[in-house]
Amino acid sequence: MTGWEQSPATALLILADGTRLEGRGIGAVGHSAGEICFNTAMTGYQEILTDPSYAGQIVTFTFPHIGNVGANDEDTETVNMAALSGVRGVVLKADITNPSNYRSLEKLDTWLKKRNIVGITGIDTRALTALIRQSGMPNGVVAHAPDGHFDEASIKAELNAFPGLVGLDLAREVTTAQTYHWDQTGWKLGEGYGTLEDPEFHIVAVDFGAKRNILRCLADQGAKVTVVPASASAADILSHNPDGIFLSNGPGDPAATGQYAVPTIKTLLDTGKPMFGICLGHQLLGLALGATTTKMHQGHHGANHPVKDLTTGKVEITSMNHGFAVEKASLPPGITETHVSLFDGSNAGLSVDGKPVFSVQYHPEASPGPRDSHYLFTRFLNHVRAQKGLAQKPEYVAPAA
Numbered sequence: 001m002t003g004w005e006q007s008p009a010t011a012l013l014i015l016a017d018g019t020r021l022e023g024r025g026i027g028a029v030g031h032s033a034g035e036i037c038f039n040t041a042m043t044g045y046q047e048i049l050t051d052p053s054y055a056g057q058i059v060t061f062t063f064p065h066i067g068n069v070g071a072n073d074e075d076t077e078t079v080n081m082a083a084l085s086g087v088r089g090v091v092l093k094a095d096i097t098n099p100s101n102y103r104s105l106e107k108l109d110t111w112l113k114k115r116n117i118v119g120i121t122g123i124d125t126r127a128l129t130a131l132i133r134q135s136g137m138p139n140g141v142v143a144h145a146p147d148g149h150f151d152e153a154s155i156k157a158e159l160n161a162f163p164g165l166v167g168l169d170l171a172r173e174v175t176t177a178q179t180y181h182w183d184q185t186g187w188k189l190g191e192g193y194g195t196l197e198d199p200e201f202h203i204v205a206v207d208f209g210a211k212r213n214i215l216r217c218l219a220d221q222g223a224k225v226t227v228v229p230a231s232a233s234a235a236d237i238l239s240h241n242p243d244g245i246f247l248s249n250g251p252g253d254p255a256a257t258g259q260y261a262v263p264t265i266k267t268l269l270d271t272g273k274p275m276f277g278i279c280l281g282h283q284l285l286g287l288a289l290g291a292t293t294t295k296m297h298q299g300h301h302g303a304n305h306p307v308k309d310l311t312t313g314k315v316e317i318t319s320m321n322h323g324f325a326v327e328k329a330s331l332p333p334g335i336t337e338t339h340v341s342l343f344d345g346s347n348a349g350l351s352v353d354g355k356p357v358f359s360v361q362y363h364p365e366a367s368p369g370p371r372d373s374h375y376l377f378t379r380f381l382n383h384v385r386a387q388k389g390l391a392q393k394p395e396y397v398a399p400a401a
């Protein structure tokens with residue numbers, strides 16, 4: 001006997017079908033409902049847990065050891081700290097060990113508590129992942145009670161009150177309240193983050209739940225960024241006189257956010273300005289162009305998803321995080337499918353024929369994940385350069401020897 005089998009469970013994971021799993025509590029005390037998805041990334045848990053696109057979701061990590069490099073102040077992806085991360089809970093296999101990394105400032109457990117994220121360890125995450133693959137992403141509740149006494153009635157009530165992600169506009173919960181300017185560039189070993197000194201371009205980014213590393217990738221291209229709330233009108237956006245417009249990632253159902261975002265995007269399309277969308281931004285652009293979106297069975301969440309760029313024939317390994325997708329059969333004439341997922345053939349990118357407008361379903365900014373897709377930021381700014389009569393930059397730059 002190890003002792004742990006004897007002690008009462010300090011956390012529960014309850015699924016909508018009544019499945020009840022017991023484990024050990026981490027992070028905040030209390031309970032929280034959401035849609036349970038699995039993420040296959042082996043590194044970058046802090047970026048995942050601060051990605052606003054996870055609002056309304058409980059993340060199960062398939063990698064068993066999470067927390068072993070601790071937490072720091074740099075690997076935070078949410079810009080809007082007031083909205084916290086959005087993620088509703090975390091499900092882990094192994095207990096969190098003491099952090100071992102030179103950048104670590106605190107234990108993941110403490111960090112989760114401060115951000116009010118409820119978590120559970122000791123779960124057979126392989127079995128849970130197999131269940132999600134079989135039956136789709138279930139709604140569920142993670143509950144944490146250090147004394148082992150759970151208020152089952154209020155846990156049940158919370159689960160029943162969670163409506164599921166379909167039809168939910170969560171972008172408005174995580175978007176910035178105020179317009180702001182961004183000039184931070186990417187992280188370098190020994191230097192940390194930099195500052196853009198002499199901006200060449202000006203991009204307006206519509207924040208549906210933007211990740212910081214997207215804004216940094218734009219700044220790395222020489223663009224200062226003005227970030228506006230999700231509800232900004234086309235007139236608001238154009239009043240900043242942008243060289244190009246960026247549509248961000250974000251949580252929830254694109255069809256719901258599209259109620260107000262699609263008319264805005266339609267007006268912006270008429271201006272002929274370069275436009276680039278990522279993930280929710282891709283889905284919203286697709287809707288504005290007349291395509292439809294659909295809920296996926298198990299979604300794509302990880303940092304190892306192969307995608308083919310149909311315009312070049314190259315395959316890139318990408319970071320993904322989406323549970324909705326643009327239906328490829330719904331892409332109207334005049335829209336080209338530029339990228340596909342090599343896992344399931346689903347749509348992963350589009351462009352508008354004859355216009356400097358394109359988008360991808362995945363996350364070229366990585367954070368976490370490989371940097372294979374950084375070329376898309378160059379592609380976007382090359383559209384801006386073309387409109388300004390400036391020379392194009394090569395999309396691929398060989399790494400320094």
Ligand SMILES: NC(=O)CC[C@H](N)C(=O)O
Nearest residue numbers: 249250279280322323324
């Ligand atoms: N990362 C994202 O932007 C996610 C988009 C959308 N909420 C989805 O789940 O598909």
